[in-house]
Every structure is written in structure tokens, then in C-alpha cells.
Amino acid sequence: MTGTLRRGENESEQLLTAVARLHTHGVPVDWSAIVGRNSAIDLPTYAFQRERYWPRPRAVAGDVRGAGLTSLGHPLLGAAVELAGGEGVVFTSRLSLASHAWLADHTAQGVVLLAGTAFVELVVRAGDEVGCGVLEELALERPLVLPERGAVQVQVVLDALEESxxxxxxxxxxxxxETDWTRHASGTLSASVAPVPVWQETAWPPPGAEPVPVDGFYEAMAETGYGYGPSFQGLQTAWRRGEEVFAEVRLSDESA
Incomplete structure (x- = not known):
């Protein structure tokens, strides 16, 4: 129970105050009968809950041809320049967590590292440009750390074509x-035509392969210091047959 009238005070205000007090104590109130329909608005449930509607800025690559470079249209490689005298080709890029946010999903001990497969992509794409698209060997020498702020300049350097x-x-x-460069990987590209692997299996999963549990795989990796965010959590199922491992890997819709 609650009082609705007090001597010398506004009766309407006192009535609404009483109804509001009952409402805060769990008594159902038909507010539409009091303030009219379509008059109520939803309020945030937390003082700092909000949504941003402003577009987030993204780095936009300009036309590099004005600087004497060749544009590649590749997400990890920006431009290329052929050195005079046929001494080689240099491919350049600029990587940051602002321009390539998905790279932040690959960490080791809390530090963002460029994934090893990204080095392979950089090198193979550069080789494709000069007709040497077969990667014979690639040794990763040092990790490439991506800073929380700022960017790193990247160069893929192809030496002159050998007689082989x-x-x-x-x-x-x-x-x-900064002025000093660090070499992270080195290897060899070839112009030879690589044999195309032929899939010999006629069924999936392959006969005789035993399923391997993958539940908790990424959580277990995180406990050892390797962090894989959504962009790198594509493992769906896996099987093992002797020393062979078969897996289904799929990008999330957002990553794709």
C-alpha cells in the first residue's frame, strides 16, 4: 500500500509518484493507460553502454605508379620495383593492426606475431610476379612482431635470376x-613447374582414419602461450591414420 494524496501538494504529481513507487516494487502497471501508447523508450541498462555509428577510419592505399612503382592489388603486398640492370625485384608493404586487424588474432606469449603462413604467402605472391612461383625452400629465422601502435615496413627481396x-x-x-632492417626469412624460388598432387582417396573421411578430438584444442594451445583468435580458429574436425593427419578447416563467414 502507498499513499496517493497529501495536503497542499499537487494531486496529479502525487498520484504518479505513488504509481511509480509501486512499479519499482514489482507491481505491474499499465503505463500506456497513463502516458499513452508509443511513448516509452528503452534506456541503456548500463551507464556506459553505447553503440558507435561513426565509420571507423581505414588506411587507403594511393596510386603508387606516380612514384615509379607497380601496384600489386594484394592485401599483404603493396607495390613492386624492378632494380636497374636486372639485379632483382623488391616488393614493399606496410603492415599494422590498424590496416590488418585480423593479424592480431595470432599471438605468442601475448605478443602479436606475423603467422608463418603469411611469410609463405608473401614469398609465393612475389614469385608469381616474376615467373618463379614454386617455393622450394623457406627458412624462418626471426619472428616479425607487430606493435600495438604504429606499423612496420616490409620488403620481399628477390635476387637476380640464376642460370638454374x-x-x-x-x-x-x-x-x-627506424633505419635498421631485420631479416626474418630466406629461401629459394624456382621457375620449374611443380607436379600437381593427386588426391588418391575416394571417400571422406579416408577409410581407416580414426577421429581425433578437437574440442578444447585452441584453449589448450592458449595455456601453452599460443593465442589463436577467431580469424585463426578454422579447425573443424580431424582424423589420424598412422602418420597421416586429415583435417577440415574452414574460415568463418566474417573472416572469409
Whole structure:
């Protein structure tokens, strides 16, 4: 029970105050009968809950041809320049968590590292540009750390074509505003035509393969210091047959 009238005070205000008090104590109130329909608005449930509707800025690559470079249209490689005298080709890029946010989903001990497969993509794409699309060897020498702020400049350097039809390749980086380059990977590209692997299995999963549990796989990796965010959590199922491992891997719709 609650009082609705007090001597000398506004009766309407007192009545609404009483109804509101009952409402806060769990008594159902038909507010539409009091304030009219379509008059109520939803309020945030938390003082700092909000949604942003402003577009987030993204780095936009300009036309590099004005600087004498060749644009590649590749998400990890920006431009290329052929060195005079046929001494080689240099491919350049700029990587940051602002321009390539998905890279932050690959960490080790809390530090964002460029994934090893990204080095393979950089090198193979560079080789495709010069007709040496077969990666014969690639050794990863040092991790490439991506800073929380700022960016790193990346160069993929292809040496001159050898008589054997091979090119030596190296991947370098340096933080912006610094002068020293660090070599992260080196290897060999070839112009030979690689044999196309032939899938011999006629059924899936392959006969004789035993399923391997994958539940908790990424959580277990995180406990050892390897962090894989949504962009790198594509493992769906896996099987093992002797020393062979078969797996189904799929990108999330957002990553794709």
C-alpha cells in the first residue's frame, strides 16, 4: 500500500509518484493507460553502454605508379620495383593492426606475431610476379612482431635470376621511424613447374582414419602461450591414420 494524496501538494504529481513507487516494487502497471501508447523508450541498462555509428577510419592505399612503382592489388603486398640492370625485384608493404586487424588474432606469449603462413604467402605472391612461383625452400629465422601502435615496413627481396632458373628470396622488416632492417626469412624460388598432387582417396573421411578430438584444442594451445583468435580458429574436425593427419578447416563467414 502507498499513499496517493497529501495536503497542499499537487494531486496529479502525487498520484504518479505513488504509481511509480509501486512499479519499482514489482507491481505491474499499465503505463500506456497513463502516458499513452508509443511513448516509452528503452534506456541503456548500463551507464556506459553505447553503440558507435561513426565509420571507423581505414588506411587507403594511393596510386603508387606516380612514384615509379607497380601496384600489386594484394592485401599483404603493396607495390613492386624492378632494380636497374636486372639485379632483382623488391616488393614493399606496410603492415599494422590498424590496416590488418585480423593479424592480431595470432599471438605468442601475448605478443602479436606475423603467422608463418603469411611469410609463405608473401614469398609465393612475389614469385608469381616474376615467373618463379614454386617455393622450394623457406627458412624462418626471426619472428616479425607487430606493435600495438604504429606499423612496420616490409620488403620481399628477390635476387637476380640464376642460370638454374632459381631466385634467392629474403623477407625483411623495420618499424617505421627506424633505419635498421631485420631479416626474418630466406629461401629459394624456382621457375620449374611443380607436379600437381593427386588426391588418391575416394571417400571422406579416408577409410581407416580414426577421429581425433578437437574440442578444447585452441584453449589448450592458449595455456601453452599460443593465442589463436577467431580469424585463426578454422579447425573443424580431424582424423589420424598412422602418420597421416586429415583435417577440415574452414574460415568463418566474417573472416572469409
Amino acid at each position: 632458373g632459381r631466385r634467392a628470396v629474403s623477407v625483411y622488416s623495420r618499424p617505421e621511424e
